[in-house]
Amino acid sequence: MTGTPTRVLVLNSGSSSVKYQLLDMSDGSRLAQGLVERIGEETSRLAHTPLRAGGSAPRERTGPIPDHAAALKAVAEELAADGLGLDSPELAAIGHRVVHGGLRFTEPTVIDEEVIAEIERLVPVAPLHNPANLLGIRTARAMRPDLPQVAVFDTAFHxxxxxxxxxxxxxxxxxxxxxxxxxxxxxxxxxxxxxxxxxxxxxxxxxxxxxxxxxxxxxxxxxxxxxxxxxxxxxxxxLEGLVMGTRSGDVDPAVTFHLKRVAGMDADEIDVLLNKKSGLVGLCGDNDMREIRRRVDE
CATH class of the missing domain: 3.30.420.40 (ATPase, nucleotide binding domain)
Incomplete structure (x- = not known):
């Protein structure tokens, strides 16, 4: 390789998935992309698609992927199989989607220990996402500690x-x-x-x-x-707003008081209920719309 490195790996570590793209910023082309979904379930799935000229056919692997660290390691293996490994000198940076940046982060930000500490401080208001984002950041930094890592915040646009x-x-x-x-x-x-x-x-x-x-x-x-x-x-x-996969969306705030007084639930139990056991999974028993549609069809 000659010249300045131009590749950027973009990671979106969500609550139960990791989406990724490897980009060549010299021309904006995509070299590879993929998705790891259903992380933490027995039916985890990784779908990887090489996109550069002469790349191999799309690949898929299924089986349990216990956490986000394991997911990113699997992604690194798939990229390496196409000669696009994370150890490549052509990789210039790794970008991360981070859910909650509060009011402090209003634009893309180079990640350092102070930024990580602030993202961690915001975990209580994004309990399903900021921890996953932090796992993605820490795993990627461990893999390539020499590279700049950049956070792009979901809250910034608002x-x-x-x-x-x-x-x-x-x-x-x-x-x-x-x-x-x-x-x-x-x-x-x-x-x-x-x-x-x-x-x-x-x-x-x-x-x-x-x-x-x-x-x-x-x-x-x-x-x-x-x-x-x-x-x-x-x-x-x-948590606020529309009904989601595992989140309730809008409910009467007094529901939380009622659950404490009548059901004896503490704050952590109510938090888990509204964030992880509500929404579609609470109403239907599944948070995957494909499975819900399949059951409706039956």
Whole structure:
């Protein structure tokens, strides 16, 4: 290899999946992409697709992948099989999607120990995601400690919301003391989709008003005016808003008090219930829409 390294590995470590792409930034081309899904289940699946000229056929492996560290190691093995290993001198950086950056991180940020500490500090308001993001960051840093690692935050796109949208109707001093406000999530998706929709309409982002729906195991909606987010359905945490795969979405806040008083559940138990045992899995017994549709068809 000659010249400056141009490859960037992009990792999206979600609550139960890892999506990835290897890009050549000299021309914006994709060299490989893939998905590890159902992490932590017996039916884990890795689908890997080499995309560069002369690449091999798509490959798939199934079987238990216990955690995100194991998932990233499996991804590294698949890339290495195509001659695109993480040890390549052509790899310039690794980018990470991080869910919660609070108000501090409003743009892509080079990761250091201080950034990691702040991401970890925000775990209580993104308990399903920031820990997975941190695992991805720490595993990738261990694999290539010499490379710059960059975090792109899901909350960043929503920092343009006016106070009228970001504020909750609770005591202002209490809210400010504990940083309680609507942060919003899925920002990278909402930003991309709003811009792509404007382009499809033959407009600049500044000329288009768009309602964006991000629908997956996590789901959210946003209102984008002139390329800037002005409102969104998720709030302090990714729990608020639409019904999701394992998350309840909006419920009467008094449900939590009722569960404590009547069912004797503590805060951690209620947290697990609303984040991991609600939504589609609570209503249907499954959080995979493909399985729900299959059962409906039967």
């Amino acid at each position: 920092t343009t919301m006016p106070e009228s949208a970001a504020r909750y109707a609770i005591d202002v001093e209490t809210a400010d003391a504990h940083r309680i406000r609507r942060y919003g999530f899925h920002g990278t998706s909402h930003a991309y989709v709003s811009r792509a929709a404007a382009k499809l309409l033959g407009k600049e982002p500044e000329e288009a008003n768009v309602i964006v729906l991000h629908l997956g195991n996590g789901a959210s909606a946003s209102a984008v005016r002139g390329g800037r987010c002005v409102d969104t359905s998720m709030g302090l945490t990714p």
